[in-house]
Amino acid sequence: KIGGIVLDNNIVIHHFGNLDKKIFLEKKYRNIQLLRERLEKKEFKEKGEDRIYFELSRELVNINEFDLAICYLRRAVEIKKDFEYLLGLGGLHILKDELNDGEKILKMAVILNHLNSSVHDNLGIIYAKRKEYNKAIRKFERAIELNPKSADAYFNLGQVYREIGKTDKMKRCFNEAIELNPKYGEKINS
Numbered sequence: 001k002i003g004g005i006v007l008d009n010n011i012v013i014h015h016f017g018n019l020d021k022k023i024f025l026e027k028k029y030r031n032i033q034l035l036r037e038r039l040e041k042k043e044f045k046e047k048g049e050d051r052i053y054f055e056l057s058r059e060l061v062n063i064n065e066f067d068l069a070i071c072y073l074r075r076a077v078e079i080k081k082d083f084e085y086l087l088g089l090g091g092l093h094i095l096k097d098e099l100n101d102g103e104k105i106l107k108m109a110v111i112l113n114h115l116n117s118s119v120h121d122n123l124g125i126i127y128a129k130r131k132e133y134n135k136a137i138r139k140f141e142r143a144i145e146l147n148p149k150s151a152d153a154y155f156n157l158g159q160v161y162r163e164i165g166k167t168d169k170m171k172r173c174f175n176e177a178i179e180l181n182p183k184y185g186e187k188i189n190s
Contacts, residue, residue: 014086017050024062025063025072028062028063029063029094031055031059032056032059032060032063035055035059036054036056038052039052039053039056048079048080049079050075050076050079050080050082050085051076051109052074052076053073053075053079053156054072054073054076054082054084054085054088055063055112056067056069056072056073057070057088057092058088058116059152060072061092065097066092066096067096068187070089070092070093070096071086074089077089077105077128077183079104081108081112082112083112083113083116083119084110086105086106086108086109086112087106087109087116087118087119087122087154089105089175090102090103090105090106090109090122091120091122094125094126094129097129099130100124101120101131101156103123103125103126104188106119106123106126109124115146116146117142117143117144117146117147117153118143120140120142120143120146120153121140121150121153121156123139124136124138124139124140124143124153124157124160125156125158126135127139128156128159128160128163131163133160133163133164136156136158136160137160137161140153140154140156140157140160141157143170144157149180150180151176151177151178151180151181151184152177154173154174154176154177154180155173155177155184155187155188157173158170158171158172158173158174158177158188173182174188
């Protein structure tokens with residue numbers, strides 16, 4: 001957003017701050033309280049009200065409070081139809097298996113940014129869950145076209161090919177997913 005350059009490299013960064021579950025949860029509950037206080041006091045100089053609602057929803061997702069996260073994220077969207085907010089809200093509806101709501105919101109997100117691979121990947125997930133496999137394939141292929149390094153999109157496309165019995169295509173997609181993210185090997189082999 002600020003015009004920086006992003007490059008691929010082989011540097012591994014380990015963040016250990018979230019390994020201790022108790023400390024992680026304490027941090028999340030503290031953040032939730034601080035964000036709620038900012039809303040109550042209407043402290044919007046540093047960040048707008050919509051952004052605080054968005055951040056609050058993300059913290060709630062971290063503690064599996066999905067319904068409440070959806071409520072706050074909807075408030076953010078009411079204030080500002082931001083792509084990031086819509087993408088997050090659509091993803092939460094998928095998580096809760098509220099596919100019609102998710103599709104409607106993600107289609108609004110596509111209007112704001114049709115070049116984002118994640119929005120197409122999420123729409124593909126909705127169509128795959130509905131067994132609308134041709135639509136799902138098109139969305140996953142679009143996600144891959146926009147981001148050829150998306151292990152998620154390759155994995156999701158491979159799952160659709162598995163469902164419809166196209167094993168050669170499934171294997172190619174799964175192999176690509178594993179090459180991009182070796183952790184997919186565990187998912188595929190389980």
